[in-house]
Amino acid sequence: MINLKSRSMALAAQFxxxxxxxxxxxxxxxxxxxxxGVMAAVIVLGYFAYWSGQFDEQDAGALQEVKxxxxxxxxxxxxxxxxxxxxxxxxxxxxxxxxxxxxPSKAEMAALLSDINQAGLGRGLQFELxxxxxxxxxxxxxxxxxDIKVSGSYHDIGxxxxxxxxxxxxxxxxxxxLAAGKxxxxxxxxxxxxxxxxxxxEVLAQRKELADKxxxxxxx
Numbered sequence: 001m002i003n004l005k006s007r008s009m010a011l012a013a014q015f016x017x018x019x020x021x022x023x024x025x026x027x028x029x030x031x032x033x034x035x036x037g038v039m040a041a042v043i044v045l046g047y048f049a050y051w052s053g054q055f056d057e058q059d060a061g062a063l064q065e066v067k068x069x070x071x072x073x074x075x076x077x078x079x080x081x082x083x084x085x086x087x088x089x090x091x092x093x094x095x096x097x098x099x100x101x102x103x104p105s106k107a108e109m110a111a112l113l114s115d116i117n118q119a120g121l122g123r124g125l126q127f128e129l130x131x132x133x134x135x136x137x138x139x140x141x142x143x144x145x146x147d148i149k150v151s152g153s154y155h156d157i158g159x160x161x162x163x164x165x166x167x168x169x170x171x172x173x174x175x176x177x178l179a180a181g182k183x184x185x186x187x188x189x190x191x192x193x194x195x196x197x198x199x200x201x202e203v204l205a206q207r208k209e210l211a212d213k214x215x216x217x218x219x220x
Contacts, residue, residue, distance in 0.1 A: 125152040
């Protein structure tokens with residue numbers, strides 16, 4: 001205990017009367033403590049002034065490396081499957097072409113309406129109503145609803161519905177309502193819908209309308 005106390009007193013004595021002397025003439029303990037403090041200050045300042053930015057750049061570089069690796073793997077997978085993708089594209093283009101052939105142009109709509117009417121008359125049906133409605137323009141096609149009301153036998157009406165499905169152009173029967181009359185005949189009320197592709201002017205108008213809507217949304 002006496003030895004430890006004497007050493008503590010000796011160490012404390014080294015820190016007395018330092019103000020009048022230059023640090024170079026200080027005893028060993030104050031000089032070591034001052035050097036440690038300077039070193040700690042340099043490390044702290046260096047971290048916040050320089051090293052922290054380097055660490056952030058390193059983290060950003062590592063994240064960018066991960067993104068580039070994923071992009072490379074994706075491109076590599078596409079390159080490996082390039083031939084298969086080309087075959088799929090050809091198949092999709094052929095499928096779209098077949099669908100487009102089932103859609104009449106604007107000029108062919110009159111002939112299609114005549115085909116629908118002739119399909120009913122060919123089955124011996126009596127048309128009580130055949131009224132084309134307002135054309136509804138969609139993103140890539142136009143839809144024409146037709147209100148129809150026909151009377152005939154059960155088998156004739158069934159054959160007429162089958163004929164609609166087998167037309168070279170797409171025609172669907174919607175909202176069908178079948179009612180029996182007093183004479184045993186049936187009356188079918190339905191909305192026949194047919195579709196056509198848009199002509200160039202309609203495509204331009206549709207694109208302009210979509211662009212206007214987007215611009216209005218951005219302004220809001």
